[in-house]
Structure formats: structure tokens, C-alpha cells
Amino acid sequence: MPSENTAPDPLEQAPDPQAWAERSARQAAAFDAIGERYDEAFPRKEGQEERVRRLLDLLPPDAHVLDLGSGTGLPTTRQLAAAGARVTGYEISGRMIEIARRNVPEATFVQADILDLEPAEASYDAIVAFFSLLCLPKARIPEALSRIRASLTPGGLLCLSMVEADLDDAAIPFLGSDIRVSGYPREELRRVVAGAGLIVEDERIVSYEPEGARPEVQVFLTCRRGA
Template identity: 55%
Template structure:
């Protein structure tokens, strides 16, 4: 999602309150339609698998892990499940969840917006040892990302881990073409992202970056950032 590598479609809303109240039905419908093409466009997820491996090495077998924006369940829910973890995957797309349940039948999957995972929501506070959020928060307006990170922090037990993946881009809630559909995305530059994560109550233990060229010509090359974090 290099800002030099794609042309935004339309303009972002100027009112943060309007952005926060956006109906994300269109986002879910886009990913319902994209389906397996997502994994075909992004076949090699080195950074994602490496970050998941870091968390697995830190966790005891049987630990509860939350996979936010789980998509098809590949590779993350599958990776954690194969390592003996109890996985709960969350996604807004019913189509993606159907694929995830097929790919990782041992895991539990829940249809929900990340913004709904607040106190009093469907998941209990402090009930997870780790969370993975790979390219999930970029689907939110910037105005919502700090709150989503705080909600994830609250779902983690003290000292719980967060493996976070984002695309480096200085954009806020802009529409872009993606695999034949239009989605809205946000992003930060590296230092900004780190500050947002730390302000939400996480210690950033390690940062990794990868230049990624998707297999599909419908998606431009992008700089992926992975933060290895612990609940402070």
C-alpha cells in the first residue's frame, strides 16, 4: 500500500465523528466477493508467519489466542492451532469466516467488527494470552484505531502479547482499488504507528519491515511493518 503505488478513489471524510460511525458493510461485502483471491494475491506471508512464530515461542501450549481479522484462517489461525493454542478468530466478512471454519475447524470463529470488541462485548476482558492483528486495523479510520488497540489490550491478560502487522502509508480512510473491488484503508509512517501502539498501553519489543510485492498486478508493492508487542 505504498502511497506512490496506487491512486486513491474519492476523498476521505473530513469529520472524524462521521468516519467513526461509518457503516462497514461495504468492506465486508468486498471481502466476501474477494474470497480465496486474497490468499492467491498474497501467497508468501513471511512477515506474518515470523511474527506468529515469535508469539508461539513465548506462549505455553493451550494458551488462548485471538486472531483479529482472521480472513480465511490462513496462515495465522492454522499456525497457532497447529502449535497447540486455542484460537478464536474474528472477522467482519461472513464469506471469509466460512473459509476459515473449513480451513481451521479446530478453532472458534466469530463474526464481529473489531470496533465491537469493547468492554461488555462478546469476548471477556483479560481472557487471551496473545492477539494477532495482521492488516486488520488498516481497515479502520485513524480516529478508531487507538480505541481498537485499547480494546485489544483490555482483552489480553497482564503481560499478554500482540503481533501487529500494518502497511506503511500516510493515509486516513481513503478508498483504493483492491482485487477488483473498492475498500477504505488507513495507515501510518513507522514512527507514528509505534507511538499510537505505545499510547494504547503496549511495549514495543521489536520492529520488522518487509518490502512485499503481491502476486497480483491488481495490488501494488507495499512496505509491511510488524510490531512485536507486550501489554504494558
């Protein structure tokens, strides 16, 4: 019998499957409606591109990389593929995948929820998750990070980013659609990442002003899978 101090396994903390499927379908429909307008609203992604350049410096040319929440494939999937990486993109929106396949035909795209990631199916040299974990409730982010860690090769790297905020599954209007987002203050984000067995090796804070939206602070972390 487990002791009272045993931490719950995040992979076992799943909500009602039907409720989660309905939530995921709403999120997918929202991003289907956004489509190409996402790149129009975020034409400059210098912080994201710089993180990928640094990641590529640490990887072999033929590295297998998962882009988790790959969107339209721009800029990250294309940037990785252009450098010679074998890239798989996970994306919940079918419309986004249609666009991504045109933008980066050499990559492989799978329509899937972040939490569909099955560690036993593949091992990746690196995983990038730029502004995708924020689409989960806080209760499920540790589970996602546990799946990510288990999907990395030993010593594999994770690059992630989130908007700094103190939100939990809050509904917000975004480019004409309603989406649900979460966020952490940067210190709390580091604790959550470390709690999943990922070692934070680098942090960058970027101030960003999207087209037609309020300025935001973006937190970029580069992490390594611990033992």
C-alpha cells in the same frame, strides 16, 4: 470537572452508529466478494509466519489467542491452532468465515467488526492483528488498540502489522472491490501503539510484492500490555 489537558477517552470517540454500520457493511461486502482470491493474491506471507513462530515461542502450548481480522484462516489461525493454541477468529466478512471454518475447523470464528471486541467478555494470552487495523479510520485506531490492550491478560502480547503509508480512510481498488484503508509512517505507528499503553518490544520491516500489485513496505510490531 476534567482539566483542559485531560486526553479524551478513545472508547468514547465513536462516530454516528448508523453511519459506522453502513461503512462496516460496505467493507464486509467488499471482502465477501474477494473471498478465496485474497490468498491467491498473497500466496507468500513469510514475514507474518515468522512473527507467529516467534510469538509461539513466548506462549504456553494451550494459550488462548485472538486472531483479529482472521480472513480465510490462512496462514495465521491454522499456524496457531497447529501449535496447540486455542484460537478465536474475529472477521467482518461472512464469506471469509465460511472459508476459514473449512480451513481451520478446530478454531472458533465470530463474525464481528474489530470494534465489537468487548474486553469484559474474554482475556487472551495474545492477540494478533495482521493487516486488520488498517481497515479502520485513523480516528478509531486508538480505540481499537485500547480494546485490544484491555482484552489481554497482564503481560499479554500483541502482534500487529500494517502497510507503511500516510493514509486516512482512503478508498482504494483491491482485487476488484473498493475498500477503505489507513496507514502510518513507522515512527507514528509506534507512537500510536505506545499511546494505548502497549510496550513495543520488537519491530520488523519487510518489503513485499503482492501478485499483480505494487510493492509495499510492511511494519510488524510485537508489543506487550503495560501495567
